[in-house]
Amino acid sequence: MAIQSQESELHGGSYRIGVDVGGTKIEAVLLAEGNRVIRSARIPARHGNEAVIDDIVTVASRVCEDDFTQVEALGIGTPGQVNHVSGHVDNIVNLEVTSLDMGPLVAERTGVHAHVENDVNAAALGAAAALGGSSVLPGTVAFLNFGTGLAAGLVQDGVLLHGASGAAGEVGHIPVEPHRFKCPCGQYGCLETVCSGASVARLWPSANPAMPDLIRRAKRREAKAVDVLDMVVRAIGDTIQIVAQSVDPAVIILGGGMAKTGEPLVQVITAELRRREAQCRFLESLDLPSRLRLAPLDQPVGAIGAALAV
Ligand SMILES: [Zn+2]
Known part of the structure; x- marks a missing residue:
């Protein structure tokens, strides 16, 4: 288990714990005032309901040294279909979980109410906090997660927007992509079939990660790369x-694995948006390229956002 501790003892006051459940690891942070990460811990993820709950409780216990009395809030960000009101989660495919009362079971073990968010929403809030310094970025912030799938998280003045059924920001399954590839969701032409991390890996299998190599080769005017990147x-x-x-x-924050491509990705997106602006005065007036930011890579935004989502 990896533990980093910037402060060995807690000095009263109130703390928040955020846990980020991933496909391969489970990570926790302890946040103090001003959204400062003062401790973090990480363990490999195991499969099955019991192991997942055990692991969440283990990393959370580590960052507060088994003392939950000073913990005012505990949040969990997880893949799967999340009911953020009840804390129930369905279908965490990579962890072999089909149905789990995650929030209530963690609360039972820790004595602290446990709020559960989907991982993209948690990362959205965490990235908005990390870019905002001591407070979450004000106003409306959109986080685009180019991960295995494609989805957005929407934050309004530090509060996540869920919509009526928790589906706000599920833009990956809007079927407007002209190549009309079949999507596992059943539709054809979902945006996710072309611009998620998994899709780019499928469209450009010659390198891993695909996106940096694809951009490099397109810049060298290799015809196939130019077509796929386009x-x-x-x-x-x-x-x-x-x-x-x-x-x-x-x-507009660019996040997820594909955003680790960094500035070269921002440059090709900016060029595409500028090309569109040249055809449309309205779009030009929005100046979308000036709104783009990369999600910080040096901070555990999923865990930070989980702590703040409570
Ligand atoms: Zn779809």
């Missing part, structure tokens, strides 16, 4: 416009 970046442009023109965010 397809991917157009879908990203559509995704950004759909989110931007729906909620008009002041900041």
Whole structure:
């Protein structure tokens, strides 16, 4: 188990714990005032309901040294279909969980109410906090998660927007992509079939990670790379416009594994948006490229956001 501790003893006051459940590891942070991470811990993820609950309780206990009395809030971010009101989670495919009362079971073991969010929402809030310094970025913030799948998390003045059924920001399954690939959801042409991390890996299998290599080769004018990058970046442009023109965010954060490509990705997206702006005065007036930010790579945004989502 990896534990980092910047402060050995807690000095009264109130703390928040955030736990990020991933497909391969489970990570926790202890947050003090001003959203400062003062401790973190990480363990490999195991499969099955009991192991998942055990692991969440283990990492949470580590960061507060088994003393939950000073913990005012405990939040968990997880893949799967999350009911953020009840704390129930269905279908965490990578961890072999089909149905789990995650929030109530963790609360029972820790004595602290445990709030559960989907992992994209948690990362959205965590990234908005990390970019905001001591407070979460104000106003409307959109976080685009180019992970295995494609989804957005929407934050309004530090509060997550869930919608009526928790589906706000599920832009990956909007079926507007012109190549009309079949999506596992049953539709054809979902944005996720072209511009998620998994899709880019499928479209450009010659390198892992795919995106940096794809951009490099397209810059060298390799014909196949130019075609594939064009397809991917157009879908990203559509995704950004759909989110931007729906909620008009002041900041659009690029996150998920694909965003680790960094500045080269921002550059190709900016070029695509500028190309569109040249055809549309309205779009030009929005100046979307100026709103783009990369999610910070040096901070555990999923765990931080889980702590703040409570
Ligand atoms: Zn779909």
